[in-house]
Amino acid sequence: METWTLSLLLLSLHGAAAVIHSLKYFDTASSGLPNFPEFVAVGLFDELQIVHYDSKTKRAEPKQDWMIRVREDDPENWKSLTELFLSNQQVSKVNIGEAKQHFNQSGGVHIYQRMGGCEWEDETNEVVRGFYQHGFDGEDFISFDMNTGTWIAPKQQAVSTKHKLDQNKALTAQINHYLTQICPEWLKNCVKYGSSSLMRTELPLVSLLQKSPSSPVCCHATGFYPDRASLFWRKDGEELHEDVDHGEILHNHDGTFQISVDLKLSSVPAEDWRRYECVFQLSGVEKNIVTRLDEAVIRTNAEKPNDMTTTTTTTTTIIIIIAAVVVLVLAVGGFMAYKKWKDKDPQKNVKTPLNPSPPPMSQSGSDSLTEGVNSSTRLM
The missing domain is CATH 2.60.40.10 (Immunoglobulins)
Structure with a gap:
């Protein structure tokens, strides 16, 4: 009887569906859109918007009640979060200008986007997927492959950038650390803070x-x-x-x-x-x-x-x-530009469990990337 009961218990546990949670951050920089902010950053937890920042308000705003509690628990870190978005905003303006030059374009409407984040399974406590992608004018420009540690260039204009980034081993290690360690930890904190919201049901x-x-x-x-x-x-x-x-x-x-x-x-x-x-x-x-x-x-x-x-x-x-x-x-429209990284150890920059920014693709203005991850953020 005990064996039969144990078998039923194991069967029920095996049949329980694991839940995959996701944390994504979308940054969008634009030019030529007078009625739209030049920079917008949005954070999504399980496809639910949790934070918003734009170049008009210049503030990180919580979009869920439990995110308000996060801000109240640690106001200093929330202030640094706003400063981080502001830094991204400043760098994105440079990047969109560089992108237009790279594609021999001037004037008109242009969009530069970045998306970074991860997916984590609660049952196995494993990272299911990590993503770090960039796009320009609605098309994929370059993305990071976490499995191989290399960059993927879907179009010819990004091939030279791919070669430069593949040579930057310090940057590769930094991004891998973000995707496999930092992002999942932030995601777990979102699950902790937002558990009441996650467990609710609403009928349509x-x-x-x-x-x-x-x-x-x-x-x-x-x-x-x-x-x-x-x-x-x-x-x-x-x-x-x-x-x-x-x-x-x-x-x-x-x-x-x-x-x-x-x-x-x-x-x-x-x-x-x-x-x-x-x-x-x-x-x-x-x-x-x-x-x-x-x-x-x-x-x-x-x-x-x-x-x-x-x-x-x-x-x-x-x-x-x-x-x-x-x-x-x-x-939320996609993926964006890169931000300037402070001359500190990457892990020391993580002061808040919900700090959104993945590491930038750091480059100097020259063709060489040997200066390391703390050089000026230039894509092209």
Whole structure:
């Protein structure tokens, strides 16, 4: 009996799903955009925005309640975090100028981006993946391969930069240390501080939408958390795989998520609609949200006159949500420039467990990188 009980226990432990957490920082420098900050930095923990900085406010702002507690626990380190973002901002302005020269470009709108971070599995306590990437004008420029310790140049203009960086062994060691040691430690602290937020569940508002009578019916679920969810159509209790179009899970501005799935009904008689239903499932919640296909509850562009006020309010709400998502995407939009590293040991620079900046790709203005990681930050 004891052996059987032990076997069941091991089986249940084996079946428990491990959780992979992520910590990412996106820096974006721009030129030629008068109504947009020249520099924006955003930190994401498990795809949830936790900190924001831009060149207009010049302050690191917590975006979650538990990040406010982090700031209150150590105000001096939070001040140094703002100073670090300011340093990145100053260096990014130089880098975007260098990038434009390298690509023989002047004037117009240009974007230089950087993304650095890591993924960590709580069950094995191992780093699953580390990433450190740079891009210019919406295209990948160069990235670091943690497995080989070398740089990858996806386009010809970055080949010379790759060769210089591959020769800088001190920089390689510094970035490896960040990806395998520093970033995971910051990530674990995020898990510690944000545990209450991670363990919450929020159910969505599910709606049926249709542009016109001949258009597919869209089942839209928004406002749920976490993102481990599924949305699908079924007929007579069986999940449908044909005549359906699944959308991706997207972020809302408030940290929740949304998803949609379309169902084509052009060949389905009206009397058969009652056989269809949309099903939303959320991890950790036993009861599903089931919405039966009913013409009476479908929101369309052709509302009745007495429903115009409701339609206008709904449309306005959707527009506000979309606009907020677009702003977040612009801020989070990719990867950026490099920052100047102080003449200190890399580990001594890490004063706060949530310090975001991965090490820069440090170069001098010359073709040689033998000066080491503390030389002026120049990409080109």
